[in-house]
Amino acid sequence: MDSEQIQLRRQMSQTDSGSPSSSRCTRHPKTCCFCWCCSCLTVRNEEKDDCSQKASIPLKQENQKQEERMSLSLEEVTCWSQSFEQLLKDPNGRKILLEFLQSEHSDENILFWLACEEFKQEEHKAIIMEKATSIYFDYISVLSPKEISIDASVREVINQKMTIPTTDIFDEAQMHVYALMHRDSYPRFLNSPVYKSLLKELSPSDNALDSDL
16 A cells, blocks of 8 residues: 555656646746736836927927027117018018917918019929919918908909919019008017017116116
């Protein structure tokens, strides 16, 4: 009886030592039960990084605006109030005027005027046709969300000339838009907090007062 028990124990010990589960435990470390959590945390961290990058865009734009304002001089900004032509001649003036009109959602006239100024410098016929078509559908077409306000007669002349456009095709419409901005947009810009704050920031008396404080 004792010999049978001894043999049975030997067989059990051999079976345990050769079992796949025991070898698997010794050869492979225990897997992490939190692997799903690690991947989740990775995704969340990526989302946070993406959100932080998006949040930094307005801050960068604001810093850029501040740097541009620092490069302005009081003389330059004061000249803008002398005539509308002076304002449009100055690249800084055009940019700040555009930002002001964009804030009011009334930037279609200045955008059209700027597009025409660039268009008139073109010399290649193929590009003239391409740009004329682009300007037409952006600002002249009655279906455009940026349609400018011009007389029906002016619009009709442009429609007729669109078959073979030249660089002067939008001249009459551009002059009409210029007069409209000079009469309406320009006074509103000069009386706006945007322009007044620029004058205040660049004023020597205000700067001296700030330094004393």
